Amino acid sequence: MGEGQPALRKSEVAREGARPLLSVRGLGIRFKTTQGIWQATRRIDFDIAPGERVGIVGESGCGKTITGLSILRLLPGNFAGLDGRILFDGVDLASCSARQMRAIRGKRIAMIFQEPMSALDPVFTVGHQIAETLRVHSNVGEEEARARTLEMLRRVGIASPERRIDDYPHQLSGGMRQRVMIAASLICGPQLLIADEPTTALDVTVQAQILELLRDISETSKTALMLITHDLGVVAETCTRMITMYAGEVIEDATVDEALVRPLHPYTSGLLRSLPHLSPRHGRLPSIPGRVPSIAEMPAGCRFRARCAHATKGCEAEQKLQDAGGGRKVRCWRFAELNLPGALHPPDTSASARVARQ
């Protein structure tokens, strides 16, 4: 595998400063189906700064996974076209050649998935698979590759890595496999790690370990993290900013604390309120009526309006992702007049919350 183009090699180290590491503008993805061309996502705009941890949240079918995959240009066979730009460190990935993309994937942008078992090859040892990434992207000998693999396995918290490096994936537990995947994704020191539901298949106690690892690694090695998940708790524990998607669009972009305490979009607010809490409360859960419109019959204007308690005349107009002040963005023209409840409504008076607040 050859080296990348000069333009891509320019900065090996994440640059601090004004320019975001990743800047997605007007991204839209189309698919071929038997019923014609479907627009899966559209008008996706967001930035990720070097070393920043951003959660992309939404329910199944909202386009969060396909957005992650499109950054690496890993698109399924029925892919029909892409609009917009994906600027990564100044280079537009949307117009890179296949060869340029190969030089970026795994080296400067890495990705991990929900199911580590399907991402690992069962017939190779885990050490071989981690070292492979390194050997493809840099000119290192076998011995050095092994030494760096051992070091990486230690970093991701695998006890006695010299015993584990020659294990096959089936010999490891689910949590250890995900650690191996993280080791493989980080071995080339990427500037951006895209993690798509990395803990959804894991038990809660193991999930806590993996989230702590991702947070720790992002902090110490200044790797930016794009965490794709349906779990608002996971985002709250791991990320500093949260981008909410609905029906193929970004509908809100805010810091995690702002979004949880005072969401600006009725959908974000509805999601937060519909979550059951750990403190027992046997009342009814507020829920969002109806269901997400299907791609084939997406309404014009606000895509959430059929389910929205605040919909009025005016919502049938196209909604822009507008600046809401303080770096926040929201796709709802009524955001300033709505005073929407967040995760703490009604105020949590349980003992655990009181303890936590002290």
Add this chain to the structure above:
Amino acid sequence: MTAATAEPRRDAIISVRDLQVRFQTSDRRATVKAVDGVNFDVRRGETFGIIGESGSGKTTIGRALVFLLNPSAGAILHDGIDPLALPRREFQSHRRDYQIIFQDPNAALNPRMTILASVLEPLELARVGSRTERERQAREALERVGLPQEFGERYPHQLSGGQKQRVVIARALTLKPKLIVCDEVVAALDMSIRGDVLNLFADLQRDLGLTYVFITHDLAVVAHISERVAVMYLGQFVELGPTEEVAERPLHPYTIALLSAEPRPLPSSMRQESRIVLQGEVPSPIDPPSGCRFRTRCPHAQPLCTERVPEWRELKPDHWVACHFADRPNFSNN
């Protein structure tokens, strides 16, 4: 166990005594003790939650409660009687009172049958009333779970996940059960739908006087819906008590760790600073640790924990725990 729970309570709809369920591994060389000595009563009209991680044995218990699996040892009594002692025909009709619903409605519905036909099937198998009477009952069940009339003629692929789970609930209701075991019934549903389905369970319980055994790995779901909750680890209960007690004053180190590990959608100012992150993963149920099974991951483990199995004891009224040191002050640092 102690004598205190040996006699089933009068309001017990299910009594479980020293339940063991064992499986042979596929090479028949080893035995998996999926459930290894569990005691509890489910009280009439309550929602009894069981939480545990994968491999804890919670699904095996659920299946055993409705006799989809037979106990390897111990007893499960339904309303004070042992269904396994009933003649075959009586056992079959007895079973209608104790239903189970699973996680994945796609696997539970035949894609080639209409919704109405799926809901009718249990009534037909049970030969309830005339054809028109059965159809009336099936339609009534669909209406009860909030599905419009015309859904009866549709096929599963035309419905969303939440709607399909409603169909499965309707089908379980047709035979007018006393109790439903719900095994991860909202785990496959999207967040905005989950609340709806949990509300439906609560409505049905209030209107029909149902009892639920709610099995889940999701602490928030179990805390929301259950009156009492049991925490399972490696085939055994480690704690059992009123949900509020267990969630806010947990006694077992495993429960404390589980509660601490749960990611909460709270702003940073309200999150606990020090969370307990357990090391390692759940050991194999083929060869569980001696003494206390949690000791290999327990931050408070002592030599005694290796030597002796902790007694299952009622440390506070109605609040049971299996830990040698659960009554030490400042043990649970919450």
